[in-house]
Amino acid sequence: MELAAPLQFNYQVPEGILLLFALLTGIVFGMFLEKAGFGNARKLVQQFYFSDMSMFKVLFSAIVTAMIGIYWLGYLGVLDITQIYINGTYLWPQIVGGILFGFGFVICGLCPGTSCVAVFTGKLDGLAVFAGMFVGLFLYGETEPFLRKAINYSAMGDVSLYELFNMNYGVLTFIITIVALGAFWLAGRVEQRYGNSLS
């Protein structure tokens, strides 16, 4: 079978169609986030008090679903996985930045995507998060020359986990799926014990 996807790279897709696809993708994404209750900062952060593990469940069930789907589309030759974008790995910036991101997340209660849902469902704390994010990005824009060395430290390029560990893609996909299923079971047990989910 001929490799056909990503469609954008293998066919002449007009820009207008791509932007319409972006808008529709965003609308569905925003509806899903709202339906999960992720416009509500207090519900989201309950993840970190063990009383409502929704954030973990949504995040990892989405990743496992997409991981399996992308693997099979690649395996069947429908999607050329050499053409897809794999986020670059920067070891220390992503560890230290991730911890700081986690601090920021629990302090403000939202992430950049869910803050949009919060603002557009009338949550005024979401607006404050918006304002803080713009100031944070502006501060970065003004100080970038001093940070450039730090943020590029320990760059490892666009490798994938299975290349890094020299593993079979399918085997790794399977292992992560099994681990995730175990984690979902554990999340259910944690909620049973500490659960006090906000409705």
Next chain:
Amino acid sequence: MLRKKREPQPYWNPYIVGFGIGLLIILSFFVTGRGLGAVGAFNGILATLVHAIAPEYALANPVYSGYVAGVDHPLKDWVVIEIAGVCLGGLLSGIVSGRFKFEVIKGPRISNLSRLVLAFSGGLLMAFAAKFTRGCTSGLALSGGSVLSPGAWLFMISVFIGGYAIAFLMRKAWN
């Protein structure tokens, strides 16, 4: 006649939402070769604003120029339009579900003002950190995690470590 107060609809099962978002990520990779994003749109909007106020300054700055130099229009961008969709989808779903309401979401033991100051500060720290990590929960954790980027998995583990580490200090704000 008394108008019956409308109760918000219940939230959806998180696994159904996760499965749906997973399908959306597959579709996005199928069409564009990329996943979803969020913080990138804020970068684009900020660069557009700086460019509108001080064009030469924006073009000379290595961070902003990446978004505004040599492009047709900086807001005619995949992730900016996608985030506009997220806002619209959130609004529609919020109205339909009976959850659209002007309010400050917070725990019972904190004032509105303190909550807003924390929201601002946390947002600032989070966005600044997202420059170090090259992405947020959508663009890096969800999308990069799905294509098995080591950085995406490191990021997720670190976010959970950071979140659980600070949760005790922040308990008064939420519970």
